[in-house]
Every structure is written in structure tokens, then in C-alpha cells.
Amino acid sequence: MGASPWHEPEHDELADLVRAFFAKEVLPHADRVQAQGHPDREHYRKAGDLGLLGLSVPVEYGGGGGSFTHEAVLLDEQMRSGDSSLGLAVHSGIVTGYLVAYGTEEQKRRWLPGLCAGTLIGAIAMTEPDGGSDLQAMRTRAIRDGDDYVVTGAKTFITNGGLADIVILAAKTDPSQRAAGVSLLICEVSAPDEAGEAAAGRADAGESGEAHRDPAGFRRGRLLSKIGLKGNDTAELFFDEFRVPAANLLGGTEGLGFAQLMGQLPQERLVIGIGAVAAMERAIDLTVAYCKQRTAFGKPLIGHQNTRMVLAECATRTRASRVFLDDCIARHVRGELDVATAAMAKYWLTEGQCEVVDRCLQLFGGYGYTTEYPIAQMYADARAQKIYGGTNEIMKELIARAL
Numbered sequence: 001m002g003a004s005p006w007h008e009p010e011h012d013e014l015a016d017l018v019r020a021f022f023a024k025e026v027l028p029h030a031d032r033v034q035a036q037g038h039p040d041r042e043h044y045r046k047a048g049d050l051g052l053l054g055l056s057v058p059v060e061y062g063g064g065g066g067s068f069t070h071e072a073v074l075l076d077e078q079m080r081s082g083d084s085s086l087g088l089a090v091h092s093g094i095v096t097g098y099l100v101a102y103g104t105e106e107q108k109r110r111w112l113p114g115l116c117a118g119t120l121i122g123a124i125a126m127t128e129p130d131g132g133s134d135l136q137a138m139r140t141r142a143i144r145d146g147d148d149y150v151v152t153g154a155k156t157f158i159t160n161g162g163l164a165d166i167v168i169l170a171a172k173t174d175p176s177q178r179a180a181g182v183s184l185l186i187c188e189v190s191a192p193d194e195a196g197e198a199a200a201g202r203a204d205a206g207e208s209g210e211a212h213r214d215p216a217g218f219r220r221g222r223l224l225s226k227i228g229l230k231g232n233d234t235a236e237l238f239f240d241e242f243r244v245p246a247a248n249l250l251g252g253t254e255g256l257g258f259a260q261l262m263g264q265l266p267q268e269r270l271v272i273g274i275g276a277v278a279a280m281e282r283a284i285d286l287t288v289a290y291c292k293q294r295t296a297f298g299k300p301l302i303g304h305q306n307t308r309m310v311l312a313e314c315a316t317r318t319r320a321s322r323v324f325l326d327d328c329i330a331r332h333v334r335g336e337l338d339v340a341t342a343a344m345a346k347y348w349l350t351e352g353q354c355e356v357v358d359r360c361l362q363l364f365g366g367y368g369y370t371t372e373y374p375i376a377q378m379y380a381d382a383r384a385q386k387i388y389g390g391t392n393e394i395m396k397e398l399i400a401r402a403l
Contacts, residue, residue, distance in 0.1 A: 004326045006069050006333065014055075014073050021050055022081035030083070030231065037223045038162050038233035039085040041121070047086070048118025054096050062113035063096070067333055068267070072274050079278035082374055084381050085231030087123075087160040091115065093271040094264065095122030098168055098184070102251040102260050107186065111166055123164035125155035125237055126261070135170065135261060136178040140239065142171035142185055147246050149173070149185060151217070151239040157388065161235030162223050165190040169239075170261065173254045182257035184250040187242070189218050217242030228380030265390065266342035270328055272389045273345040276353035277325045279378055280318040286375055287311065287360040307363055314356045321352050340402035347395035350385040357382050 025046050026039075033039055047053050055070035057063020064070060071093050078088060096115055099108055114120030131137055140153025151171055158167070167187045174181035214220060221236030250260065288311060291301040301307045328345045331337040361368035361375045368375050386392045 004322075004329075006326065006330050011069065011073050014070060015077050017050060018052060018074055018077035019081065021047060021052060022078060022083050026083050026086065027081060030085070033085045033231040037225075037230065039087070039231060041163060043086055044091070044118035044121055046118070047088070048116060053088070053092050053118050054112065054116030055092065057096050057100055057112055057116055061100075061108050062116035064116075068270075069329060069333060071271075072329055075271060075274045076278040079275050080282050082282075082377075083231075084229050084377075087121075087232055089271045089275065090124060090159045091122045094268050095124055095166075095168060097264055097267055098124070098250065098260065099186075101264065102184075102256075104252050106247070107250070111186065114165070120165040121160055121163045122166050122168070123158055123160040124168040124170075125158050125161070126170045127155060127157045129154055129156045129236075135182065136258065138170060138172060138182065140169070140171040141175055142169075142173050142183065142244065144173070144246065145243075148243040149246060149249070151185065151187070151242040151244055153239050155237045155239075156221075157224070158235050158237055159388075160233060161237055162220060162233030167237065168250065169244075170257055173249075173257075177255070179258040180255050182261070183254050184257040184260055185244050186248040186250055187218070187244055188248070189215060189220075189237075215242070227383065228377070229384060262339070266337050266339055267332065268389050269342040269346035269395075270332055270337065272385055273325055273328065273349040276349035276382075276385055277318070277321050279353050279382060280314070280321060280356045283357045283360040283375060283378055284311065284315055284318055287314075287363050291363055301363065310359055310363060314359055317352050317356060321349050325349060338402075340399050343390070343395040343398040346389060347392045347399070350382075350392065353385055354382045 026043055029040065044053070051064055052074060054061075054063035055066045055074060056068050057065075059065040075089055075093060078086065096112060099112055099115075103111075111120065115122050126135060126138075128138055128140060130139065140151065140155065142149040142151045151169065153171065155169070158164075161167075165188065167189055169185045169187050170182060171185060172181045173183040217240050219238045219240070221238060224234045224236070226234060250257070288302070291307055291311070294301045296304065302311070324345065328337055328341060331341065357375065357378050361379050364373060364375055367373050370376060
């Protein structure tokens with residue numbers, strides 16, 4: 001990332017810190033974390049202790065006081081390390097952004113310090129079992145009842161859902177409206193255990209609901225079994241007359257939820273693009289190293305013309321992707337990243353990730369299909385990138401509308 005035009009020496013220092021954190025604190029537990037289906041809460045706390053959470057959150061709310069470029073370094077280094085368990089892209093790259101952009105002063109001071117310290121874990125819940133990209137048609141309801149909203153509905157495919165302490169929930173506060181009826185509520189979903197400490201969604205392998213106490217009216221379903229990203233807790237969430245204080249309405253005004261979502265989705269899609277390019281670069285690094293030491297027909301694989309051509313094509317696609325990504329990051333920091341360009345980045349970079357990782361895996365031969373080689377996990381992890389954050393088909397539709 002040193003060649004990126006927005007890169008400064010402080011970003012190198014941050015990258016060193018992030019790299020050391022994953023190498024020391026997270027990766028030694030990778031096999032156990034994948035088997036249990038969720039990361040350890042302690043890893044979030046240790047990241048918070050090092051100042052790695054909320055890097056772009058203002059200092060007065062417990063954050064690092066940096067810009068989105070610092071978040072980009074964190075997410076890039078996480079991907080390069082090989083970890084896909086900690087949901088930092090959602091926790092720091094998305095949830096804190098909603099609070100900083102739209103939260104009232106009271107809401108910022110209440111939740112941002114815990115998110116930045118890693119004592120709270122954040123998630124955002126948009127997708128429903130019967131619908132994904134059509135957010136205006138969501139069925140989850142939040143009906144005002146005195147000083148509370150009463151929430152009924154279900155969400156699925158929720159990253160960090162098994163461990164989350166707070167969930168930014170998209171719901172209809174006016175079911176008679178489409179976009180104008182959507183609001184965002186900050187749901188506190190940690191219940192105190194018998195010792196008086198937050199249960200905070202502590203999850204075990206299998207069904208997360210067996211290992212923590214959920215507050216009345218809220219229930220976590222199973223941790224979803226996925227073909228990739230196995231170490232991250234992706235969960236179903238159920239609301240049955242769950243009461244949320246009216247003071248938890250994000251921004252304090254009903255009906256702004258859809259506009260808030262649209263305002264933050266470009267950053268979410270850029271976050272996905274950062275992971276895509278980092279994965280492409282890591283795949284090439286791993287493949288070049290393998291092809292230099294693996295021999296076939298009396299010489300290293302990299303000495304064969306087909307291998308060299310494939311690597312040249314992948315390296316070119318990856319370099320072009322990095323340049324595009326850097327331009328998007330620079331635009332975003334200036335406040336100029338539009339919806340269509342963010343959609344282009346999400347679509348084109350994730351398609352490139354899947355293509356490059358697939359072609360690199362092929363050069364590993366049979367070893368590439370075994371889970372003992374990192375390229376196999378990268379292959380499985382990559383597929384979701386074209387789905388979440390808005391499917392790539394939806395991205396093309398957004399691009400076409402802007403033409």
C-alpha cells in the first residue's frame with residue numbers, strides 16, 4: 001500500500017501495529033475460532049486496547065481521530081494476515097460510521113467509547129429472510145408505544161450477530177410508507193447475567209442462543225453454517241415485541257432511515273472493495289512464492305510460459321484494481337464518492353477478487369483444493385463478496401441508472 005497517493009508514514013506505523021496484533025493475538029487461535037464458528041470477544045478488547053477500533057472516530061468519543069484512510073489500512077492488513085473472523089469491517093468500518101454521521105450527542109457519547117474500546121461489539125441488521133436488496137419493502141416493524149418502540153420481525157445473514165451488544169436495526173416505523181417509513185433503531189441486545197456482567201452475546205459452536213442471555217423479546221437464532229468466512233459469527237436475529245427506548249432512534253427523527261442507509265452504503269461498498277484488492281494482492285504473493293519453489297518437468301512452475309502468463313494477467317488486473325481503489329478512497333475522504341462510483345468499485349473489485357483467486361488456486365494444482373493451503377480458504381471466503389453489501393447485479397443496476 002506504500003504506493004497509494006494518500007499513504008503517509010503514519011499509515012506504515014499503523015500497518016506494523018495491525019500486522020503484529022493479528023500475528024500475536026488472533027492467528028494462533030485460527031483453527032479453534034473456525035471450529036467454534038465465531039471469534040473470541042477478547043480479540044475485540046485487545047484490538048481496542050491497542051487503539052485499533054474506531055480509528056476514524058473523533059477523539060472526544062474514544063476514537064483515534066483519524067480518517068477513513070486509517071480504517072483502510074486496518075482492513076487491508078487484516079486481509080493480508082489471513083484472518084476473516086473478526087468482523088472489523090462491520091464493527092469499525094460501518095457501525096461507528098452511522099453513529100458519527102447521524103447520532104445525537106447523547107447517542108455518540110453513550111455507545112462510541114465502548115465500540116472503540118472493544119467492550120461493545122456492533123452489528124447492523126438490514127436483510128430479512130424474505131428480502132434482501134429491496135430495503136423499502138422490509139417487514140420488520142417498530143411501532144411507537146409511549147416512550148418505547150415495540151419491534152417485531154426477523155433479520156438474517158447478520159455479520160457479528162452472534163456476539164453483538166448493539167445492533168443498528170432497520171425497521172418500518174410507518175408501515176404505510178416505503179422509503180419514508182424506514183427508521184434506524186439502536187438496539188441494546190446484551191442482557192446482564194447472574195453475576196451482573198453483560199452476557200454480551202457470548203457464543204459457542206452451534207446455536208449461539210445457548211451460551212448467553214438475550215433480553216426479553218429478542219432472540220438470536222443459529223450461527224449460520226457457511227462455505228467460507230467460517231470464523232465469523234453470521235446469525236439470524238428475531239424480534240418479538242422487543243422494546244427499544246425512543247431515545248435510541250438514530251438521529252432522533254423518524255423516517256430518515258432509508259436516507260441514512262443510502263448515505264452510508266457507499267462507504268460499506270468501499271470497505272468491501274478494500275478487502276477485495278488486499279485479497280488479490282495476497283493471492284498473487286502466495287502464488288508467486290509457491291510457483292518459484294514447486295517444480296514440474298524439471299524446472300520451477302514459474303519457468304513455464306502458461307504460469308508466467310497467468311501471473312502476468314492477474315498482476316495487471318490487481319494493479320489496475322489498486323489504482324481504482326485508491327482513487328475511490330481519495331474521493332471518499334474528500335466527500336466526493338458518489339453512489340454509482342462506489343457501486344462500480346464494489347462490483348468490479350469483487351469480481352476481480354474471485355477471478356484472480358480462482359486462477360491462482362489453479363496454479364497450486366491439487367494442493368490448492370486442500371484446506372491446508374491458504375489459497376483454498378481465500379477461494380471460499382471470496383464468494384460472499386459478490387453478494388453482501390448489495391449483490392453485484394444490484395450494483396450494475398445502480399450504475400446503469402446513473403448513465
